Amino acid sequence: MSAAPTTHTYPLTAPITSAPGVGLRRAEAFQRLGIRCIAHLIDHLPFRHELEQAEGAIADLTPGHVGAARGEITACRVVRKKRGGRFEAVLIDHTGRLDLVWFNQPFLASRIMPGMRVRVQGKAERRGPMLQMANPHWEALPDVGAEPGARAERLRPVYPATEDLPSHVIDKAVQGVLHGALAQLEDHLPEGFRRERELPSLAAAYRMMHAPEHEDEVKAARRRLVYDELLMLQLGVQMRRAQLRAMMKAPALETNPKIDAHIRKRLPFALTPAQDHVVQQIASDLAKTSPANRLIQGDVGSGKTVVALYALLLAVAHGAQGVLLAPTELLAEQHFHTISSMLKASRVRLALLTGSRDASTRAAEAERIASGEIDIAIGTHALLTEHVRFHNLAVAIIDEQHRFGVHQRAALRAKMDDETTAPHTLVMTATPIPRTLALTVFGDLDVSTIDGLPPGRQPVATRWVRPPQTEEVWDFVRTRIDQGEQAYVVLPAIGEDDDDAELFDEGAPRASLRSVRSTLAQLSQGVLAGKRLAVMHGRLSRDEREATMQRFRAGEIDCLIATTVIEVGVDIPNASIMVIDHADRFGLAQLHQLRGRIGRGERKGVCILIAEPSTEDGAARLNAIVRTTDGFALAEEDLKLRGPGELIGSKQSGQLPLRLTQLPRDQDLLMQARRDAARWIEQSPTLSRPEEKVLHTRLWKRYGSTLGLVDVA
Template identity: 50%
Template structure:
């Protein structure tokens, strides 16, 4: 049984309106309650946080005849009007392409008009003749008849007058099939005056004056009942700032804890060690690579744990820089680990590192879930006794039984696929809870600055600019499916010249979707377009031995073409592979397409990438146009952010961090920078927010679990 303290009871008493469940509200039906639950609304406090998505200029109720005068001689008008009408006739139908159309004839005492709903078949089930409805939308004139297309509507109930704002501004809320925006507006309007005084502010009056922002309660009032749009923007800005501030405080709290209370092995770096490591690398690093190596070296020479993000475009040479970092640990008698998100990528890294260290005394090992029980036990024992210097692996490195003897550097590749908590787990391999290894996080998906301050805000950032010498440019073309035979003919010509290529498809096996699959497409190429060529297949469902055997055959030139799924997205480095064909390219994300394309053009021969697609959505077309226009990963990352928004990019799901509800990036970038500056100052003065209990409580509720703040605060 959970007991409540007198303080808890007092708080509940003080918040009786905010904590009221929506089931207790007047005129609440079961259907409405279910619809609100679908929107994440369970209490009055959730209702208040459900901000309008936009505002409409509202002319108030008018007759059909009066509405005609607004239109005048024009065929259409963007102004929004509300008309109360009675339904005469409901005519469901279909348009071209099997899209639904509902035509409803309505009238009032002054005339008749038509209302059309497109692709909303559920509306037909809700309407019937003689029903009185209120419609709200813009007007058009069609064949001399007044009409509205896809207006918002509600049944007129004399006991429930619609909620309109004083003046002519009306909020529009995110709604669903079972509850309209205007009903939500009425519910909010009814509770607002009682609930607002119960909202406590975690910012002081002095802070608000400095920020030139309203109190939190006033901000919610401005959003729900603005007198003008500028007031709504001011309220929204304050709420967006709070969202950004909470995340920045969490990130800074974590960073301060790491630097202040945690420690890592202090490693050496001098000219002698530098020469010993350089002697192992068969080529000279670029200036940019050398600069990043020095940044890493400066971090590891102190006992403050390094927490650095290494970003660089596809093929910029991050693995070699990571190897430098690991060898810094090995030369000082310590261990290093590198973790990759897939077995194929882990195998690739292990292969690259083993080749570079051939003939040296450095002992390397690969640990993935494919390793058999007996071999795994042997390897884990060697790791724990310090017999292995460098361990490359997958999430298998995160299991409790993997304990290092003396780990000094932990590297995570393609960080955004793991999530913040897993990033933390890889570090905690020591008995001493305050001792952690230096951490380097690598990503080949350049991170827009707006996001590097959010999800990755606790990391220092190093960037490798440019490509290693000798890399060739890649030409990218968008090709319609009808022209695909010409693309494969070109690939065959390259094969006859001794070059190799990839064909990427979205699926492993055939389904009824009509999309090409790796197994079936490889077979059709062997007997069709690429007859006479040696075609292999690789995908994520293969056993690791079988997959590695196929990859080795491709490396050695025994296979001309590799048909693959996105399993080859990162890490595959075969310089003789010069052409890639991506089937159904519109089905892949922008970052994925850029990563895939980066598998070609890795040698001295020019690379070619053909995107076979017939995009049907605007977003898909934008993605493909972007990939054709540029090979610059940083520009592509910014465009991806514009197209998809930050909630999708870098997977808020993978990171575990709740997406922003009000703040919008990159639009609110300046607000983010302001929040970051203020969070830095705040945590410097009060590292665990012990002097700001309300703010700390809200931070822990919002991000405590995702950011792993339990041990910090």
């Protein structure tokens, strides 16, 4: 039922202690949930709704059916067992007795005591002559004199809660202030716009979320609030995009047939049609005086680095500099070696700058970058430090954007001598990103897709086997090594005591995980005895990792046993076999990226997954990776299975302000919000019209600093 009207108003900025029943002690529990004022309380949304049954007398409860009753607790006890225990209580009313039992919740002994009046809801069952409810939902009631009347049936909101602040307490506080608080709420969407989009008012949406009369109201409320999340995000990125184009200039890097031919001569192979199409998009961007902001995505092995190199060489052709930023030292080193190899016959001057290089080397390289002696700088976030300046930076390539945020892109712009000048920026992703997620996370970027593989690249065959078949797998690896091929074996942990392993909280306990060390011992003394084995993991120094990869590439190592540090690395054309143990511990994107390390030579790659998944999601991931080698299809599947975190990184995912939005479920609302935001910013670039005052304020509060917006309204 709806929240009951009250004559009391609650200013949204009023402290949480102004809510009925919230004293100082309970306010501390609310504050631990981030709820400090009435606005925070109203914005603390339920994550589901449950049907709260109409109350009846204990004698009217029907065995086998869900019901609700209230009464007095007359007895309690804790029954302890070796494996868990139970808390029991007796509830009576004027018609009879109801036995209550909660399993594995002994702490209730400090919450439920004889003499208390409580309301319970659950399924009643006959236990001999007695009626019983197991694990019922319960809440304490005031003394009889202050006790409200029996409740009618309603949809009860279930809130994110804590042990000392249960959902029903939050519900009571919300219902106490809802009507009075919503009377103070201003809507940031004009009434005519809401009518056109068939959206309820903001106050109505919050009322229907906290006190719905039926399921359709919950759906209508969710639709409005999801649309709000997406519209705010899209307005923010569209405004940022417009501001950058209006306020920032970039050097125009025009191409012509002579420059184009000269650059292509430096590339290791002819571009595929897909690569050529993206190069043309980039060349068109870089010829303009407004800064390019483009996302380049493609499947594993699609040749994104060569496309990025074209842009860097276009800057060099105009006497300017380029920079390639990588999120890890290993990836920066790979780019440096790959590009150095491609340009070994040219006069292009390269520099590698990472945090682990000694201070004197970093200082010397920084000086060469600042003087213009270096044409292309490659490195990690060390390139963003204040002491690194560029002589004439024109193009910036950012690899794996999800590890770099807006602030890092702003730091790159700060490297320019003129505050109104920015480099052209191209972003590369390690694996494909679903369109809905690309529009959400990278909404301010144009998107280019390399949708083909270079000539000669064969799809990798993938098999999933259970642990009992492991010996057969090692026999297969031995046979292929005997035929002159090389193999990777990938594991989730370095050793049995490895605290740094990036594992999902599912499957076998860590103690039972096979690791790099245990597998090395097993194989070197068993089926691969006599073969040249080596290990690779993140605890090795950069020099050790580099030396190991050089030996592997030279054919001096038959089998490399490693953690996921080989997810990026030097191409090994002769490596055609990969075994991934505990494969259910990895995400789809990571499995696909790992699989992409093999099959880069003449021989067809074979990837074998060893796993006994304990969850349906784990099995679904393995079935998906076996079923297809299409990275774009896998990205969509990963989004459905695990949400955005696995695809864009948990840190960036956590920063997404999307509490209610579920992709791809809400993709229609996303596309609508994107169209609306583009049209809105086109008509009112600064959101300064009188009817946009509330919208402007809320947008700046939410995204002003996050997106680096400039308030010119």
